[in-house]
Amino acid sequence: xxxxxxxxxxxxxxxxxxxxxxxxxxxxxxxxxxxxxxxxxxxxxxxxxxxxxxxxxxxxxxxxxxxxxxxxxxxxxxxxxxxxxxxxxxxxxxxxxxxxxxxxxxxxxxxxxxxxxxxxxxxxxxxxxxxxxxxxxxxxxxxxxxxxxxxxxxxxxxxxxxxxxxxxxxxxxxxxxxxxxxxxxxxxxxxxxxxxxxxxxxxxxxxxxxxxxxxxxxxxxxxxxxxxxxxxxxxxxxxxxxxxxxxxxxxxxxxxxxxxxxxxxxxxxxxxxxxxxxxxxxxxxxxxx
Amino acid sequence: xxxxxxxxxxxxxxxxxxxxxxxxxxxxxxxxxxxxxxxxxxxxxxxxxxxxxxxxxxxxxxxxxxxxxxxxxxxxxxxxxxxxxxxxxxxxxxxxxxxxxxxxxxxxxxxxxxxxxxxxxxxxxxxxxxxxxxxxxxxxxxxxxxxxxxxxxxxxxxxxxxxxxxxxxxxxxxxxxxxxxxxxxxxxxxxxxxxxxxxxxxxxxxxxxxxxxxxxxxxxxxxxxxxxxxxxxxxxxxxxxxxxxxxxxxxxxxxxxxxxxxxxxxxxxxxxxxxxxxxxxxxxxxxxxxxxxxxxxxxxxxxxxxxxxxxxxx
Numbered sequence: 001x002x003x004x005x006x007x008x009x010x011x012x013x014x015x016x017x018x019x020x021x022x023x024x025x026x027x028x029x030x031x032x033x034x035x036x037x038x039x040x041x042x043x044x045x046x047x048x049x050x051x052x053x054x055x056x057x058x059x060x061x062x063x064x065x066x067x068x069x070x071x072x073x074x075x076x077x078x079x080x081x082x083x084x085x086x087x088x089x090x091x092x093x094x095x096x097x098x099x100x101x102x103x104x105x106x107x108x109x110x111x112x113x114x115x116x117x118x119x120x121x122x123x124x125x126x127x128x129x130x131x132x133x134x135x136x137x138x139x140x141x142x143x144x145x146x147x148x149x150x151x152x153x154x155x156x157x158x159x160x161x162x163x164x165x166x167x168x169x170x171x172x173x174x175x176x177x178x179x180x181x182x183x184x185x186x187x188x189x190x191x192x193x194x195x196x197x198x199x200x201x202x203x204x205x206x207x208x209x210x211x212x213x214x215x216x217x218x219x220x221x222x223x224x225x226x227x228x229x230x231x232x233x234x235x236x237x238x239x240x241x242x243x244x245x246x247x248x249x250x251x252x253x254x255x256x257x258x259x260x261x262x263x264x265x266x267x268x269x270x271x272x273x274x275x276x277x278x279x280x281x282x283x284x285x286x287x288x289x
Numbered sequence: 290x291x292x293x294x295x296x297x298x299x300x301x302x303x304x305x306x307x308x309x310x311x312x313x314x315x316x317x318x319x320x321x322x323x324x325x326x327x328x329x330x331x332x333x334x335x336x337x338x339x340x341x342x343x344x345x346x347x348x349x350x351x352x353x354x355x356x357x358x359x360x361x362x363x364x365x366x367x368x369x370x371x372x373x374x375x376x377x378x379x380x381x382x383x384x385x386x387x388x389x390x391x392x393x394x395x396x397x398x399x400x401x402x403x404x405x406x407x408x409x410x411x412x413x414x415x416x417x418x419x420x421x422x423x424x425x426x427x428x429x430x431x432x433x434x435x436x437x438x439x440x441x442x443x444x445x446x447x448x449x450x451x452x453x454x455x456x457x458x459x460x461x462x463x464x465x466x467x468x469x470x471x472x473x474x475x476x477x478x479x480x481x482x483x484x485x486x487x488x489x490x491x492x493x494x495x496x497x498x499x500x501x502x503x504x505x506x507x508x509x510x511x512x513x514x515x516x517x518x519x520x521x522x523x524x525x526x527x528x529x530x531x532x533x534x535x536x537x538x539x540x541x542x543x544x545x546x547x548x549x550x551x552x553x554x555x556x557x558x559x560x561x562x563x564x565x566x567x568x569x570x571x572x573x574x575x576x577x578x579x580x581x582x583x584x585x586x587x588x589x590x591x592x593x594x595x596x597x598x599x600x601x602x603x
Contacts, residue, residue, distance in 0.1 A: 021505075025405045032399070033416045039474065040419070042442050043431050055440045058449075101327040108324025114317045124328060127336045131534055131582055133555055133575040137346065137562050138339035141353060161331025192320045221424040223537045228563060239426040243541055246430060253434050260427040267422050275415070278422075279481060 043264075047071070047257035054253055067254075074255040075262065078248070082234065083241040090155050090226075090237065091219040097159030098166055098215045099208055105162045106170035107196045111182055121171075128164045132224075140228060154229045155222075159215070166211045169281075173207035174200060210281035213274055220267060238263045346572035353566055364573035374574070376549050377557040380465065384553065385532040388469045392528055393521060395476045400483035401513070414484070418477035429541040432471045433458065458543055461550035468538060468551060479524050486520035487513070515598040522597045526589055533582055554578060 041061065046054055048066045075081065109121050143154045177200060185195045226237045236244070242263050249256055271278060310318075322329070347364055349357035368374045399417055403410055420428065435442050436457040444454030455463040494512050503511070514521075536555040539545065545552040545560070558578070562571035 021405065022407055025402050025407050029402055029407065029413050032402075033413055036416050036420060036474065036477075038442070039428075039431055039435060042435065046434065057440075057445050059442070059445065101331075105325045105328040108321050112317050112321040112324065114314075114321030116318075117321055120325065120329075124332070127332065129530075129582075129586070130336060130340065131530070131575070131579055133534065133558055134343050134579050135336060135339035137568050137572050137575065138342035139335055140562075141342070141568070142334070142339070144353060158331065158335055160327065161335065162328040164328075167328060192324075196324075217422065221422075223425055223541070224559075227540075239424055242424075242426045242430065246433070246541070251437075253437075253440075256430050257434065260430045263427040264423050267424065268419065271415075271419065271422060279414075279418075 043257050043260055046253050047261050049254055051252070051254060070254040070258040071262070074245075074258040077255070078241055078244065079234070080238075080241060080259065080262065083236050083238045086152075086235055087220060087237040087239075090152055091216050093152075093156040094159040094219045095212050095215045097156065097161075098163055099211055101160050101162040102166040102170055102211060103201065103204070103208070104196070105167045106174055107200060109167065110171045110174035111179075111196070111200065112192065124164050124167065128168075136228070143229070149229055150231050150235075151229075152235070155219070155225050163215075166215070169211060170204065170207055173204055177203050206277070206280075209274070209277045213270070213277050214281060216270070217267065343572045343575055346569050347576050348573075349569040351568040351572075353568060357569065360569070364570050365577075367570065368573055368577070373549065373552065373557060377552050377554045380550065380552055381533060381535065381554040383465055384469065384535055385529065387466075388472050388532055389525065389528040391469065391473060392476055392479060393524060395473055396479035396483050396524065397517065397521065399476065399480045400487055401509070403480070403484055404487040414481070417480055421475040421478035423475075425537045426541055428471070428474070429538050432467075432474075433542050436467050436471075459547055461548040464543060464547060464550045468542070471538065479528070482524060483517065483520055486517050490516045518597045519599060522589075522593050526586060529585055529589065530582055533578065533585075 045059070045061055045063065047070050048068070049060070049063045049070075050067050053060065053063060109117060109124075139154075140149070143149050148154050148157075181199055181203075182195045185199045186192075190198070221239065222237070223239045223243070226240045227243075230236060230240060233244075242259055245256055245259055346357060348361060349359050350364075351357035403413055403417075407413070423431075436444075438444055438454065438456040438459060441454075441457070443457070447454040457463050457467040490513065494516070495508055498508050498512055534555050535553050536559060539551045539553050539556050540559070543551040545556055554574070555578070558571050558574045561567045561574065
């Protein structure tokens, strides 16, 4: 009886303390949250204001009248629609390439036993440590020599040869699929490729979602690749186009913010639709890397 | 890398029959190589060959148009005499020394707050995570505007509390701190990883600490941080490598200025390669970067035995 009483009192004080702690946590989180959100709000707010209001202090957080014209103005001054299409083209091809090739390679590393496999796998992991600055120059020279500079090929074709990070991710996932499944398929006379195609692939859908999502993101946000390989303005990506904006518009912040909003929006929409895939992808690859 | 025993066994079997390879082993070898062949081709074309070529270029002068001319160690000698090279190293060190530790402290602190089982956790997580996925160019333009010395939000806010804000990105003394602040806005990516690490810590540890009368900071120091240390270690390595390669923001926002105060290593390397077409010089820089990254990574790995705690695995 005494013991139970003691426990009850500690429980009580613990919940009291818990409420207090929760309160402090909430206050901290709200303050920090506002700080993190401020730049977004400012971006949108600036994008919806006429020039005169932008430089007013104290600022109007929510403009009394939304000025939408910054958007069409920014999007037509340079062919922003073309940039979006260009970027989508690269993103989609890179997604297809990465998914297909990385899945094949990951299967070879995860599900088939062959001598030399582990050595090659370690080599693959070590390539992830190689800074891109080391390979960047010779790769540029190679692409220049075969006449690919100025086309989308340098941004797309390498994706068809697998990305180490995604191979690793898929391999980890394939390893969690019981070996018995593919063995049973083979006893039934399935070839290796059919086992891969009909047994393993359908089971790995969530992992593919992660790979596709991250490839899309990486390519949508990529700046250095297009910067090095694209020179024709008609072929620019959103990132590259936006960077050109800065030079052309100087301090026309309304239009710049409108363009930035448009470049950011697809990523944010994607995030809200695929939140779970995002968080899972980040945390599993982060931890188990 | 955790390798289950079931996975190791068959490969040992395959090795024992290596001398007279069975038919199955041969088929497996062929299939295995076939499946990994895309990566093999990619490795040869985009890693191994460029790796060797880059080493070769670093001993030449090369402008892509004419063929490379062997100059021995000349590039390296020139580099060590190049004030901009040293400037770019100092700038990069400055950035790394502040942004990496701050990133860890903020990332862990945010994750700890979010891990307190507060209501609306998903919403907070989204708010903190979103900045890290915004396209770099977009966030760079945005921060250029926020840091505008005259009309930017930050100096405006500072002004209302009576502080005359600095010139930020146009002031050589404040340009790097501005970029560091901007980098911290994207701490959410690391935070998610810490959060996942925190959620893997067994709850019983806290419960037994509670029974032993531990207070909150003792739990953090003696349970949370040691248990989280492998994740911190991972983020430390990634953070170091990332900040050594810091490029895009500096290229877009300041392109090295003012007064070379944001001329970071990778930016100077890029300029040498693609603005001046000094491919040999830039390759030499790339190799110094590579060796620096290797050395620092090795040091951190060596030190990890002292501070990284692998629960039960060792």
